[in-house]
Every structure is written in C-alpha cells, then in structure tokens.
Amino acid sequence: MPTGTRDRILDSALAAFGMRGYDATSLDDLAVDLGITKQAILYHYSSKEALLEATIELAVNELGSALSGAANPQARGFERIEDLVRATFSLAARRPEVLGLVRLVSRQGGVASGKLASAMSVMLGDAVRFVEAEMAAGRFRRLEPRMLLLAVYSAVVGVATEPEVMRALGLEPDLRSLVRARRETIEFLRAALIAD
Amino acid sequence: MPTGTRDRILDSALAAFGMRGYDATSLDDLAVDLGITKQAILYHYSSKEALLEATIELAVNELGSALSGAANPQARGFERIEDLVRATFSLAARRPEVLGLVRLVSRQGGVASGKLASAMSVMLGDAVRFVEAEMAAGRFRRLEPRMLLLAVYSAVVGVATEPEVMRALGLEPDLRSLVRARRETIEFLRAALIAD
DNA sequence: ATAAATACTTACCATTTGGTAAGTATTCTG
C-alpha cells in the first residue's frame, strides 16, 4: 500500500460528518486532524461535496454489509428481524458515525440524499418482500409492510443513535445501557410483530 | 404591539434552524428573509447561539403545550397513547420545524441540549409514571418503561419527520401518506403495548 | 423642551471557508 491517504481522508470525513455534522466540519479541521494540508484533501476529492458523496457511499456499503452479513437466509419469522436488530445495534456501538451519517443525510435531503435513497431502496425492497411473505405465512401481524418497516427502522435507529434522549430519560448511554436497550427493543418489536 | 420584530425573528429562526439546520442558516439569510439587517437580529439576540437557545425554548414550549393539550387525564390505557401520537403527528404536519429542531438539538448535544434535556425530562417523568401505572394495572405489557418510551418516541418522531426514508420506501411524504403513517403507527404501537 | 431609552441602519472588520494556481519531491515509464 503506497499511501492510503485517500482512505484515511475518507475515514476521518465519515467520522466527522457522521458525528459532528457536515456543515460543522471544515476541510481545515479534517486536514489538521490528519496531519496534512487542506489541499491534499482537495487533491483526492475535487470538492467538499464530492467528499461527502464518497463518505455516503462508504457508509451505505458498511451498513449494507453489516446487515447482509447478519441476514441468515435460513432464519424465518422474527428470528431474522432479531438478527438484523442485533447487527444494527452492533454497528451503532462499533461505528456510530455510520448510522449518524445515514440519519444526517436522510433528514436534510439535498443532492446527496438521492444516492443514499437509491442505494437503500434496494435493501428496503428486499425487506418489504420478506415482511410480506411472513405476513402471508401468518407469522407476522397484518400491517402495511412499508409503514411497518418505517416504524421499525425509526425505532431501532432512534434508540441506537439518540444519546441525548436517553440522558433525558435518566439513562447513561454507555455500553451496558445499549445492551439493555437492544434487548428491550427486540422485545418491543416481538410484541408488535408476531401474530397471535 | 409596538413592533413584533423580536417575535418575527424568533419564528423565522425556528423555522430555518428546524428545517435546514443551525450551521446551514446564516444570520444574513435570516435577515434577508425578514427584510431587516443582520444587526437588527443581533440587537434583539446578543449572538447566534443566544438566538438558538431562544428558539429551543419556544420549540419545547410548543411541543409541551401540544402534548399537554392532547393529554386527557380521563383517558386510560392505550387511548391516552393514541391521543399523544395524534397530537405529535398533527404537530409534525402543522409545524414540522418544531420537531425538526428538537431532533436536531437532541442529536448533536452541546450547550443548548442541556436546556432541552431538562425541559423534556419533566414530560418524560410524567410519561414514565403513566406507563408504570398502566403496567401495574395489567393494561400494558410488562417492559422496561424508559426503554419502551424511547422506542415509542423514536418510532413516532422518526415516522413523522423522516421524509427521505419515506421516499426511499416509495411513499410520497404528502398529507395523505402522513395520515396513513399515523394510522399504521398507532396500530403498530397498539400491538406492541397492549397486554394480551 | 430635553434627556434618555428604544429600535433600528450604515459602515466596518477579523476570521473562517471552500477553492485555485503554481511549485516540488518522488515514483513510474519509455
């Protein structure tokens, strides 16, 4: 590996954009952090927005591989949901910046969100088909699949990435609480999903 | 009412901070929007951060009154949750910037989030006691009350305020979809909460 | 009538920011 600077920039940018926000992170901040000059960044990525797009691509890939790695095609019914929730929480603990960036971009829209939306719609399409099949098999409660997924997505990502709300509830966002939050989220979803 | 400029600034700032973000909104933008000069803003609010704190206070008040206005103390069990979810969706449709700002601040932490946290912890304390009472009465499923609230909060606010995720699911975030999302979210929560 | 407070505006300003231009050291290629 000759340099790896390009990858180091990408990693730092993902961490900074995902945790502190895009506007709150200047190229100079990143450069100082990396011990290089701002122009080195602009050599590898033609503009700040181009860098953002690259970080989004990386984040989507990481999220995708985390989820597809967890999705055991053998698993049926709620087991599969459980696997996915576990994987999501694991990612939130290991690399909070990835989910942070996804949330950030999905909220503010703009040019960059188009890429994210199209990348995620593939995953979501699979998910919709899975949920529909489970409903048809009578294992999941009958609800509108897409709305259901939106609620599940919001609940999981929200619980996994909202430390301030946890603090307001009197829970410290440490690892132990996160583990408990994961367990409770799974129970919550189990109750909501499984057909009587 | 002599001027009202102070209030107009506050309204515009809440809308801009809540929808586009704090960093993404410059005082010049706000000033042009209002047809005044930037220095008029700094006359009423000593700094941009002071303005942010004022908008947070306003947003918390609006959220609080929307929720307390909906909370019928007579209502028991799931009815009360339903009222609250309806009120939250109504607020999301009427003034999306309020929930937007709450989410924004709760995510990024910082100085301002302390005020929000303390203001919200009162509401959440009431909510925790309510949920505990319902569990004790056997009307709600037994789950950890605070984690449950976190999941409910995340699901509702997420569904109500994530247009991009809705788009990725192939749903246009218009009023009709929002009404459907509300109905489905309520059904989802009903299934998750109500004890067998 | 005069002083003083209120509600601004015009005029600046230092810093930060994303970005360009040009130079330099190093490595690869013919």
Place this chain on the structure above:
DNA sequence: CAGAATACTTACCAAATGGTAAGTATTTAT
C-alpha cells in the same frame, strides 16, 4: 536517463460569516 504522472505543499484569494462601533430616527420620561 528524460519525461510524465503521482502525491503532495506553499502561497493566495474571494466570498461568507458572526460580531463591533457608531450613527440616526422615534418614542418615552422628566
């Protein structure tokens, strides 16, 4: 070994940004 591509750095820069200083018109208080 010459030249070209790669991977940077130093040197700038125009625009934007939050904020200060000072002036002005209007209303209020004495």
